[in-house]
Amino acid sequence: MKKMNDLSLLRRQRSSEILRFILANGAMTRSEIVACTGYTMASVIKYTQFLVESGVLMQEPGGSGRTLSFRIATGLGNVVAIVVGRTIQAILVNPHGVELCSSDKIPFESDISPEAFLAVIDQVIGQVKQRHASSKGGDMRAIAIGLAIGGYINPRKGISHSFYASKTWQEFKITDAIGSAYGIHTFMMNDANAAVLGEKYYGDGKAFENMLLLWLGEGTGLGLLLQGELYTGASFYAGEIGHTKTELSDELCYCGKNGCLETVTSESNLIRSFRNMIGSVVNSGGIIHHQDGAEDVTIQTLINLANQGDRFAQKVFTYAAKALAAKLADICNVLNPEALLFRGPIIDGNRFLFDAVEHELRPLLLSPIDSALTLSYNTGSASPIGKGLSAAALLQILGDTTPESEGSGL
Numbered sequence: 001m002k003k004m005n006d007l008s009l010l011r012r013q014r015s016s017e018i019l020r021f022i023l024a025n026g027a028m029t030r031s032e033i034v035a036c037t038g039y040t041m042a043s044v045i046k047y048t049q050f051l052v053e054s055g056v057l058m059q060e061p062g063g064s065g066r067t068l069s070f071r072i073a074t075g076l077g078n079v080v081a082i083v084v085g086r087t088i089q090a091i092l093v094n095p096h097g098v099e100l101c102s103s104d105k106i107p108f109e110s111d112i113s114p115e116a117f118l119a120v121i122d123q124v125i126g127q128v129k130q131r132h133a134s135s136k137g138g139d140m141r142a143i144a145i146g147l148a149i150g151g152y153i154n155p156r157k158g159i160s161h162s163f164y165a166s167k168t169w170q171e172f173k174i175t176d177a178i179g180s181a182y183g184i185h186t187f188m189m190n191d192a193n194a195a196v197l198g199e200k201y202y203g204d205g206k207a208f209e210n211m212l213l214l215w216l217g218e219g220t221g222l223g224l225l226l227q228g229e230l231y232t233g234a235s236f237y238a239g240e241i242g243h244t245k246t247e248l249s250d251e252l253c254y255c256g257k258n259g260c261l262e263t264v265t266s267e268s269n270l271i272r273s274f275r276n277m278i279g280s281v282v283n284s285g286g287i288i289h290h291q292d293g294a295e296d297v298t299i300q301t302l303i304n305l306a307n308q309g310d311r312f313a314q315k316v317f318t319y320a321a322k323a324l325a326a327k328l329a330d331i332c333n334v335l336n337p338e339a340l341l342f343r344g345p346i347i348d349g350n351r352f353l354f355d356a357v358e359h360e361l362r363p364l365l366l367s368p369i370d371s372a373l374t375l376s377y378n379t380g381s382a383s384p385i386g387k388g389l390s391a392a393a394l395l396q397i398l399g400d401t402t403p404e405s406e407g408s409g410l
Contacts, residue, residue, distance in 0.1 A: 014039065015047050016395065019056065020228075023201050023394060027060070027071040056397055072096060072394065077143035079393045080125060080410065081386035084149040085191070085345075086218050086267070088117075090124035091386035092132055092140055095394060097202035099386055101135060103127035112165055114172045121178060129410060142410040144396075145178055145186040146389030148194040150219040155189050155236055164219065164254055182410060189392060191215060191385055192239055193230055195343050196223030198384025201391040204376055208338040212331065214241070214324070216346035220265045222331070241331070242266070246323045264323045267299045267346055274302055274316045299345055306352040317353040325360030332361075336369050342377040349381060 014037075021036045022028050028036075033044045048070050051057040058073040076095040083089050087105035094100055103124035109116060125145075132140050152161040158175025179186035196213040199205035205213075205225070213223040220242030224231040232238050242262035243255050253260035263269055274297060305313035332340065347353055354377040362370055 011047070011050070014043065015051055018044070018047055019051065019397065020395060022057065022070060022072060023391060024206060027069040029067050029069045031067075033070075076394075077141045079390040080128065080140065080142050080145045081389035082121060082124065082145065082147045083191070083383065083385045083389075084147065088120045088124055090121075090128045092128050092142070093386050093390035095390070097198075097387045097390055101128055101131045102386075103131070108165065110165060111167055112163075112169070114166075114169060114174075114177070117166075117169075117172075118177055118181070122181070125182070125410070140410045142184060144393040145182060145184055146194070146393055147174060147178070147186070147188040148191040148385045148389055149174075149188060150191050150221060152237060153188060153190060155187065155232070158186070158188055160188070184410065185393075185396075187392065187396065189389070190221065190223070190232070190236075190239070191217075191219075192221035192223035193232060194223075194385045194388035194392065195383070196225050196341075196388065197230060197391045198386070198388030199341055199343070200225055202387040203384050204341060205339060208374075210335070210337045211339045211341065212328075212335070212337045213341045213343055214328065214347075216265060216342065216344035218267045220262045224335075226335070241327055244327055246327065248319065248323045261323055261327060265320045265346070270302060270316055270320060270346065271297055271299060273319070274313060277312050277316065303346075303350045303353075306350065314352060317350070318356050321353060321356035321360050324357050325364060328357070328361055329364035332373060333364075333366055333369055336372065338372060339374040339376070342375070343384060345381075348378040348383075350377070351379075 017037055018033055021033060025032075025036075030041065030044045030048060033039070033048070034041055037044070039047075048057060048059075052059055052070070055073055056076060057070045059068045059070050061068065072095045074095065078095070078100065079093050081091045081093050083091065087107050089103055089105045091102040092100040104127060106120050106124055108120055129140055149160060149163070151163040153159065154161065158173060160169065160172045160174050163169040163172070175186040175188050192213060192215040195215050196205070196211065199213060200208070200211065205211050208225070209228040211225040213225075215221045215223065222239035222241045224239055242265065243253065243257065243260045245257075245259045246261045246264055249263045250259045251263040252258050253263050302313045302316065306317050328340065342354060342357070358375055361375075365373065
C-alpha cells in the first residue's frame with residue numbers, strides 16, 4: 001500500500017468520500033460514483049485510479065464486460081476487532097465485513113487493572129491467530145487492531161479516562177499499549193459507535209443517512225449517524241443516553257449520579273429486578289424460581305421467559321421499555337432520524353422488549369417523525385460491533401494514521 005500521509009487535503013477528502021460510498025454500496029461504476037458524489041468524471045477517473053494503484057480498491061469488469069466497476073480490494077488486509085463488554089473477545093474481519101474467526105469470550109475480574117486487561121487482550125488475540133492459522137494457514141495479514149469499549153474515552157488520543165469495570169482505571173493509554181506490543185496501527189472507539197458503523201456499512205442501515213442505534217447491554221448507549229457521518233460530540237462523549245435521568249428511578253448509578261436510565265435498563269439491573277420480584281418461592285411459567293436458584297439467572301434466561309409469556313420477566317422488561325421510550329421519544333422528536341435500530345445482548349432476540357418499546361414509543365412521537373421512522377431489532381445474536389471496527393479501519397486508510405505496510409505479521 002502506498003504511503004498516504006503526505007496526500008493533499010483535497011485528494012484525501014475526495015478519495016475518502018469515494019471509498020465511503022463504495023464501502024456502503026458495494027461495487028460501483030465510475031458513472032455511479034459521479035452520481036453519488038457530484039464529482040466530475042475526470043476527477044472520479046483520477047481518484048479511482050489512485051485508489052487502485054494504492055491497493056485500496058480493485059477494478060473488475062461490469063455486467064456488460066466493458067464497464068469497469070470498483071470494489072474494496074480483497075488483498076487489502078484484515079482487521080482484528082476487540083469487543084469489550086462483560087467479556088473480551090477478538091474477531092478477525094476481512095475488508096468485506098466477513099468474520100473469519102473469533103476467540104472465546106473471556107470474562108474478566110470485576111475490578112480489572114490495566115495490566116490484567118492487556119493480558120486478556122494478548123490471550124484473545126493469540127486465540128484468533130492460532131485459529132486462523134489452523135483453518136486458513138499463514139498469518140492474519142492484519143492492517144489494524146480496533147478496540148470497542150464503553151466508558152469515557154478519547155479515541156483521538158487512544159485514552160480510556162475511566163471504565164465501569166475498574167475503580168482504579170484512570171487515563172489508560174490503551175492504543176499505545178496495544179500498538180507497541182504488536183507493532184500495528186491500533187485505534188479505539190465507543191462500542192455503540194462501532195455498532196452503528198457496522199449496521200451502516202454491512203447491515204440493516206445501508207439505506208439510511210440519519211440513523212440512531214441503541215445499544216443495550218451492561219451499558220446503555222446511543223450511536224448517532226447524522227448526514228452519513230458518525231457524530232461523537234465535542235469531547236467524544238455523545239450518545240450517553242444511559243446517564244440521562246429517568247423519572248422511574250432514583251437509585252445511585254456507578255457514575256455517581258442518581259436516577260440514571262442505566263439503573264433501570266442495564267443487564268445487571270434487569271437481572272437484579274427480576275430476582276427481587278420473584279421473592280422466595282414462585283411458580284412462574286412452569287419454572288420454579290427461588291432466591292438461591294435466582295443466582296443462576298442470566299439475561300438470556302429473562303429473554304426466553306419473557307418471549308414464552310412469563311409475567312415476571314415481562315414485567316421487568318415492560319418497566320424498562322417505559323423508561324427507554326420516554327427518552328427515545330425526546331431524542332427522535334429533536335433529530336428526526338430515518339431509523340432507530342436496537343442492538344445488544346438485552347434486545348437481540350427479545351421480541352417482547354422490542355414490541356413493548358415500540359408500543360410505548362410510537363404514541364410519544366410527533367406524527368411526521370413517526371411516519372418517517374423505521375424501527376428494527378436483531379432477531380438473532382450476531383453483533384455488528386466487529387464489522388463496525390473493520391469499517392472504521394477502512395475509513396481511516398486515507399487519514400493521518402494510515403499503516404504504511406500491506407499487513408503485519410500477526
